[in-house]
Amino acid sequence: MDQTTEQPEILPPAIASRLRRLDRAEAILDPRTDRAVLDAARSYFAARPAAAPARRSRWALPLGAAAAVLLAAVLVRPLVFHTPNADDVDGSGRVDVLDVLALARMRAAGGDASGITDTRIDELAYRIVALDSSRRAP
């Protein structure tokens, strides 16, 4: 016998109706039982730990790294490096930590389609830090 297909079974309406009536002979709803079940549910779920924090965006790490670099650069100074090249993401004529932020934002907005990788953001951030160190060297 085929185990997956269902053949239509026919029960005469009079029998089906009687079967239903036998099964629903009496309404036995009870508000006290409703209250007991729902109170138990509220108590049960109240014991649940606080809701988990919202999931972190996949861009949180690069943006956080960029922010950290910005903070470090502000503390260390100087911020500006007059090295016009392709890393001048925001077109300001300077390559600085703002370019890192701009790059991270572009990636966040465009995702993988932006063609910008985490590696590129990291490289630019570290390059700026390296540039900063080289300027401070005697």
Add this chain to the structure above:
Amino acid sequence: MGPADRRSDEELVAVCNVGDAHEAARAFEALYRRHRDFVLRVARRYTRDRELALDALQETFAYLLNKFPPAGPGLTLTARLQTLLYPAAKNAAITAVRKARRAAGAGDAGLDELSAEASPDAEPIDAALTALSPERREVLTLRFVDDLSLAEIAAALDVPVGTVKSRLHLALKELRDDPRIKDLFDP
């Protein structure tokens, strides 16, 4: 009581799994109100007693509640919720009857069978239905009263679909062959 919750069982179960305390309690209430009558019907089939059926109702939803965190691992619905609730309600009802019988000093015979209360002068349809074996009547009721599919009945009873088909076929054949109601099957 407000309007019925329009979310599906799957959505409500998901909220019970991961929602905060308030959301989860509301979702559970929606599940309870949606399936209470079904559970009560099942409980009554096996208890034929109002108080015992209400006890079984509470037990069944306590069982469902404990499927969710923090006590439970969470629930994933792979079939309609009735297929989970049916065996839980049936077992809760049988347990309630067993406790009541033991308290009264009676035995456990026939506990897992659908109650049958046909009197000698019962109508022919009632007499034919109560003459069915409990297993065949159970499948007939799940199919034509609870509107479960054959696959859902199989899941609820934890038996192969072929067994469900066989029981249903034999139940219908038995009714069709019963001289008291044979005419009902003829057009």
